[in-house]
Amino acid sequence: MVAVLGETTGHQTLIKLRDRMRNDPEGSTILLERPRIRLSTLDLSNMSALPDGTLGREYLRFLEENRVTPDTRAEVKFVDNEELAYVMQRYREVHDLLHTLLGMPTNMLGEVAVKWFEAAQTGLPMCILGAALGPLRLSVSRLQLLGQSLGLWALRNGGRARCVLSIYYERRWEQTLDELRHELNIEEPPVSLIASIKNSSSKSYYF
Numbered sequence: 572m573v574a575v576l577g578e579t580t581g582h583q584t585l586i587k588l589r590d591r592m593r594n595d596p597e598g599s600t601i602l603l604e605r606p607r608i609r610l611s612t613l614d615l616s617n618m619s620a621l622p623d624g625t626l627g628r629e630y631l632r633f634l635e636e637n638r639v640t641p642d643t644r645a646e647v648k649f650v651d652n653e654e655l656a657y658v659m660q661r662y663r664e665v666h667d668l669l670h671t672l673l674g675m676p677t678n679m680l681g682e683v684a685v686k687w688f689e690a691a692q693t694g695l696p697m698c699i700l701g702a703a704l705g706p707l708r709l710s711v712s713r714l715q716l717l718g719q720s721l722g723l724w725a726l727r728n729g730g731r732a733r734c735v736l737s738i739y740y741e742r743r744w745e746q747t748l749d750e751l752r753h754e755l756n757i758e759e760p761p762v763s764l765i766a767s768i769k770n771s772s773s774k775s776y777y778f
Contacts, residue, residue: 581695585655588693591734592658598737605657606741608641608664618744626751627744630671637677641667661736662693668740672752673725674760679705680713681764684725691729693736720761728757 592598606612618627634640644663650656666685673688675681683705690698706714733755743751752759 581697584694585658588736589655589658592737595734595737597739598734601737601739602654610640610642621745624747625744626746626748629748630668633667633671639667665735669735672748672757674763676764679708680717683717684721687722687725688729691726692732724761732756
């Protein structure tokens with residue numbers, strides 16, 4: 572139902588995202604070639620051999636530690652325009668890469684922080700709704716952390732960062748996270764939540 576909501580309420584926003592991608596050399600190449608991030612398209616052996624700190628190695632580590640896979644992303648069904656449907660699909664498949672880039676685990680606080688970043692970055696109604704409702708499920712201490720530092724960081728960086736859909740991640744696995752964050756104008760998070768992965772159930776809360 573969340574996926575359906577995203578597809579049926581985001582038409583105008585998808586047009587704006589598509590236009591942002593068209594106006595970016597790398598983004599326009601993505602629209603032309605339409606790569607997919609699936610297990611069948613990932614060279615897992617090569618990615619696992621990359622040095623720590625590279626995008627490919629850290630993304631694979633994220634998938635392994637959280638027991639998630641890009642194949643769980645639903646196919647777009649309710650966007651009639653083929654190009655806009657791809658933009659929505661790309662957004663879904665980039666979500667876990669954003670967790671990696673932002674250093675956010677899949678616990679509820681991490682998901683809400685990513686959703687705040689996505690809301691500021693994309694303007695998709697689904698993201699805005701998730702950003703608004705997600706905090707209702709947080710404990711008081713985590714809600715304070717979100718309000719005092721993590722949320723402001725997510726909104727600021729989401730609003731100023733280069734369009735995250737315009738990055739051809741599949742050609743950047745060997746790039747370090749630090750280099751890519753600098754290129755995208757994304758600051759490191761004010762607090763580290765990754766350690767909490769090992770102390771939680773590793774359940775992924777997908778919005």
